[in-house]
Amino acid sequence: MTLGKVLVSERDIAQAVERVVEEITQDYGDGDLLLVGVMDGAVCFLADLMRAFPRSVEMTTIRATSYEGTESLGELTVNNLPTPEQIRGRHVLIVEDIVDTGATVSVLAQKIEALGATSVNVCALLNKPSRREHDVETAYICFDVPDVFVVGYGLDYNGEFRNLREVRELSNVE
């Protein structure tokens, strides 16, 4: 397995973060907003996104795992789901690294709705539309990417490469 070409540069990411925050701000104004970052993949995106807001914004995290290597295990494990008290009556924005089949965000959105959220939207750094299996509304997307395995800026391959500043293709993966 080798690191391949850069798909999204550090500069492109910084510009896209500013753009989606403007879109989110146009839609939500100064109204209620709770960012729920999906760990571990959204760690970099969540940190940059929340700091780009021109106003105070609340955040929390949720942990979801379904991948081993480049393969989805099919079963989604969700840890540290927020409490109903944290979610009830709130406008929630799920912050994800990548929407691939859509399974993760569709399960998380259902769980957050069931906790009593007033609204649930999704903001993702990357989107792989060609792989979609679940019908999910992705309100805010930074970049569409082709059907290749990508790493960096929070995205990993078995725990590696999360710390890259840019998003790269990973080649020769089994």
Ligand code: IMP
């Ligand atoms: P989904 O449930 O199929 O939409 O997959 C979402 C999760 O799979 C993401 O949050 C990532 O953790 C992981 N994932 C999907 N594609 C990639 C990739 O190309 N690189 C790294 N992780 C990925």
